[in-house]
Amino acid sequence: MxxxxxxxxxxxxxxxxxxxxxxxxxxxxxxxxxxxxxxxxxxxxxxxxxxxxxxxxxxxxxxxxxxxxxxxxxxxxxxxxxxxxxxxxxxxxxxxxxxxxxxxxxxxxxxxxxxxxxxxxxxxxxxxxxxxxxxxxxxxxxxxxxxxxxxxxxxxxxxxxxxxxxKERLAPTDLRMRDLITGGAAPVGKASIAVTLKPVERGIVMPFGKDVFIHACQYMARVTRDILERNQLEVSDVSYLIPHQANLRITKNVLQQLGLPEERAVSNIDFLGNTGCAGAAIGLADTWNQLQAGDHVVITVFGGGYSYGAMLLDRE
Amino acid sequence: MxxxxxxxxxxxxxxxxxxxxxxxxxxxxxxxxxxxxxxxxxxxxxxxxxxxxxxxxxxxxxxxxxxxxxxxxxxxxxxxxxxxxxxxxxxxxxxxxxxxxxxxxxxxxxxxxxxxxxxxxxxxxxxxxxxxxxxxxxxxxxxxxxxxxxxxxxxxxxxxxxxxxxKERLAPTDLRMRDLITGGAAPVGKASIAVTLKPVERGIVMPFGKDVFIHACQYMARVTRDILERNQLEVSDVSYLIPHQANLRITKNVLQQLGLPEERAVSNIDFLGNTGCAGAAIGLADTWNQLQAGDHVVITVFGGGYSYGAMLLDRE
Incomplete structure (x- = not known):
């Protein structure tokens, strides 16, 4: 697809x-x-x-x-x-x-x-x-x-x-979805209380931001490595890494763990803040016109609750 | 499955x-x-x-x-x-x-x-x-x-x-999921305003209950017929019809359209009210022990927004 x-x-x-x-x-x-x-x-x-x-x-x-x-x-x-x-x-x-x-x-x-x-x-x-x-x-x-x-x-x-x-390729600029991993991690850390949005009681609260930070860094780096490994790619093959846009320090930490230079990461946090599940997709939209044939893009996400995932995209 | x-x-x-x-x-x-x-x-x-x-x-x-x-x-x-x-x-x-x-x-x-x-x-x-x-x-x-x-x-x-x-059959009492249809009908009738739950503004409201009623009756009868037809079954082959539990008048209307006797319908509305998306599943739980080999069960649903669906289950 x-x-x-x-x-x-x-x-x-x-x-x-x-x-x-x-x-x-x-x-x-x-x-x-x-x-x-x-x-x-x-x-x-x-x-x-x-x-x-x-x-x-x-x-x-x-x-x-x-x-x-x-x-x-x-x-x-x-x-x-x-x-x-x-x-x-x-x-x-x-x-x-x-x-x-x-x-x-x-x-x-x-x-x-x-x-x-x-x-x-x-x-x-x-x-x-x-x-x-x-x-x-x-x-x-x-x-x-x-x-x-x-x-x-x-x-x-x-x-x-x-x-x-x-399902079918329609244009040369289409990105092939080569692989996709998602996972819940609700039993891990303070997932049930670290960041919540209870519409009836109150809005978004994040009483344990440090727990979110630690697990976001760990999971996004790990699942990025996993998806690359099972597709026989190296970290250095990644043209653009688009992480969930929560915090620039999380992005930098993930890059450091992976050994990816900062210019390979897509970031819109500075001018958009945390736009939730839209953030990485907005990042893809911003990157779309720069993509070249042969590029590999990894989108990796982490969410409160907790959940994580990675998707490997190829511009063919 | x-x-x-x-x-x-x-x-x-x-x-x-x-x-x-x-x-x-x-x-x-x-x-x-x-x-x-x-x-x-x-x-x-x-x-x-x-x-x-x-x-x-x-x-x-x-x-x-x-x-x-x-x-x-x-x-x-x-x-x-x-x-x-x-x-x-x-x-x-x-x-x-x-x-x-x-x-x-x-x-x-x-x-x-x-x-x-x-x-x-x-x-x-x-x-x-x-x-x-x-x-x-x-x-x-x-x-x-x-x-x-x-x-x-x-x-x-x-x-x-x-x-x-x-995915695999594990016990003689397993119900085979033979077919499943879902559809959104948001462009139809007053779907966008008939029944809503806006957490920030207010709770559940249903200013156009009649529109919901009409479309619930139409869609649940229609999609039940569709799923039976494409599986070469007659309405009379249905052992139990489990409709979304919104209103007994809707259930009776659907039965009448289909020509199914009242005893074939599963209903818990009288003692549970409208339990939303849980209603039909609770109905299946209540019916589970009565099911016999050869029985066909149809679950059909309609939801605000609008959405509808039908699922055909066989006790083999």
């Missing part, structure tokens, strides 16, 4: 670190040093997970005139910041593109949902139940975030991305 | 119609006439979607001593009433059974999530990425419901169910 196209949508309002200096006394330098985040985007009034997902979908379809919306036969949405858990994100996208009678489902494995969503598509393709899927990842973190939380309130940003995934 | 075992968990507290008479002046007779609901269960303080999912999981594993928890290699959770969208239901179940490094994901297609979850399992089995899955469906409707809502506040109940699904 192939990633045929990818596009991102980012809301226009920018929230700089100075906002959190005014609110909570956190200095720009303090935030930068601990997270690498300079600014993040915030959805406007009236925008939400579903509207951002639709914007990203419209963009990816506009970039793929050879794929009429009517040919889409599966929609998988990923988010942990749902606007509506009944008229879900996948339903909103289906409503927007007007295609009936195709499987649609929304999922969450927190920040690693992108790879779970693509693995679900892989399954539908294997069953012969679909061959042209839309995967849409969208997070409206600011709807659930408590800005006054000095531990994690400054981390989160909003954004979305959409991917067209096809 | 086979459903090897199923078990339900219901919280112990019972909420009778008299509660809504006291609260909103709705009479027992009025509620019975319009919905068929006599009472529903309510999760206790400290219970939630995740704890109920774990209870159902413990029961299904206890009923299957030949399946050690350590052999489970995939967990798919379904809910539209999440306790935590980061440490999701599937993560909570993984945490409880202590199995690491297996795919886990939670999904929502509202009340039709059971069949989407099983279809995702079907995909993992086709890929060879799993062979013994746990599907867990759990709804904590009372956490999101507004009891004062005279339109829909009296409809909802809490409950959960868990299924062990295996």
């Amino acid at each position: 192939y990633i045929h196209q990818v596009a991102a949508y980012l809301p226009s309002a920018v929230v700089t670190n100075e906002h959190f200096t005014r609110l909570n006394g956190l200095s720009h330098e303090w935030i930068i040093e601990r997270t690498g985040i300079r600014e993040r985007r915030k959805a406007a009034v009236g925008e939400n997970t579903n509207t951002m997902a639709i914007e990203a979908t419209n963009r990816v379809l506009a970039a793929s005139p050879e794929i009429p919306a009517s040919s889409i036969d599966l929609i998988v949405g990923g988010t942990y910041t749902p606007h509506d858990t009944i008229f879900t994100m996948a339903h909103a996208v289906q409503h927007a593109i007007g295609v009936t009678d195709i499987p649609v489902v929304s999922i969450s494995s927190a920040c690693s949902s992108l790879l779970n969503a693509i693995e679900i598509v892989e399954g539908y393709f294997a069953l012969g139940k679909a061959s042209r899927a839309l995967v849409v990842v969208s997070e409206h973190n600011t709807a659930y975030n408590n800005e006054d939380d000095t531990v994690a309130g400054h981390l989160w940003g909003d954004g979305a991305a959409a991917l067209i995934i096809t | 086979y459903i090897h075992q199923v078990a339900a968990y219901l919280p112990s507290a019972v909420v009778t119609n008299e509660h809504f008479t006291r609260l909103n002046g709705l009479s027992h007779e009025w509620i019975i006439e319009r919905t068929g609901i006599r009472e529903r269960r309510k999760a206790a303080v400290g219970e939630n979607t995740n704890t109920m999912a774990i209870e159902a999981t413990n029961r299904v594993l206890a009923a299957s001593p030949e399946i050690p928890a350590s052999s489970i290699d995939l967990i798919v959770g379904g809910t539209y009433t999440p306790h935590d969208t980061i440490f999701t239901m599937a993560h909570a179940v993984q945490h409880a059974i202590g199995v690491t490094d297996i795919p886990v994901v939670s999904i929502s297609s509202a009340c039709s999530s059971l069949l989407n979850a099983i279809e995702i399992v079907e995909g993992y089995f086709a890929l060879g990425k799993a062979s013994r899955a746990l599907v867990v469906v759990s709804e904590h409707n009372t956490a999101y419901n507004n009891e004062d809502d005279t339109v829909a506040g009296h409809l909802w109940g809490d409950g959960a169910a868990a299924l062990i699904i295996t």
Whole structure:
């Protein structure tokens, strides 16, 4: 299967670190040093997970005139910041593109949902139940975030991305999905309490950020090595590593463990913050035009709960 | 693939119609006439979607001593009433059974999530990425419901169910999953507004119940006919029809359209209310011991958003 196209949508309002200096006394330098985040985007009034997902979908379809919306036969949405858990994100996208009678489902494995969503598509393709899927990842973190939380309130940003995934190769620029690993790690460390979003009780909280940090670094490095090894590739074969965009220090730690130079990593943390399961897909959209034949791309993710994964993509 | 075992968990507290008479002046007779609901269960303080999912999981594993928890290699959770969208239901179940490094994901297609979850399992089995899955469906409707809502506040109940699904047949009582159809119908009718759960804004509301009613009746009858037809079965071959447990009038309407006698339908609406995506799975658990060799069971669902589906099961 192939990633045929990818596009991102980012809301226009920018929230700089100075906002959190005014609110909570956190200095720009303090935030930068601990997270690498300079600014993040915030959805406007009236925008939400579903509207951002639709914007990203419209963009990816506009970039793929050879794929009429009517040919889409599966929609998988990923988010942990749902606007509506009944008229879900996948339903909103289906409503927007007007295609009936195709499987649609929304999922969450927190920040690693992108790879779970693509693995679900892989399954539908294997069953012969679909061959042209839309995967849409969208997070409206600011709807659930408590800005006054000095531990994690400054981390989160909003954004979305959409991917067209096809069973057959349609264009020379398609990225072949060569391998994909996902895994839950809920029994590990403080997974059940380290970072949570309980919609009824309160928003996103991260009382054990250090536990998340340690396991994110370990798992993303390990699963990247695993996927390379089982595909007979070396770390040095990786043209671009796109890690989950949580924290620049996590990315740097993963690079160091792998022995990859910093320029091989894709990063949008500095201007987007943590955009949840959309972050790595936005990173892929940003990298798309730089990819050359022969390039290998690894997307690796880690999510609260915990979950992890890695996907190996080839530009052939 | 086979459903090897199923078990339900219901919280112990019972909420009778008299509660809504006291609260909103709705009479027992009025509620019975319009919905068929006599009472529903309510999760206790400290219970939630995740704890109920774990209870159902413990029961299904206890009923299957030949399946050690350590052999489970995939967990798919379904809910539209999440306790935590980061440490999701599937993560909570993984945490409880202590199995690491297996795919886990939670999904929502509202009340039709059971069949989407099983279809995702079907995909993992086709890929060879799993062979013994746990599907867990759990709804904590009372956490999101507004009891004062005279339109829909009296409809909802809490409950959960868990299924062990295996690639190979393990026991004579296994139900063969012969066919499965799911579909989204978000472009249809008032799908985007008829029934919604926006965690940030408000709980479950159903401003266009009639639109839901009409489409639930149409889609569940149609997809049941479709799945029978493509498997060369007649309606009269159906031993048990287990529809989504939303409203007794919907069930009766579907039976009438199909020409099936009432005793062929499984119903728990009268004592559980609408338990969301758990309802049909609880119905299967209740029916399990009555099933005989040669029986055909159809589970058909319809969910807000909209989504629908049907699954054909054979006791061989």
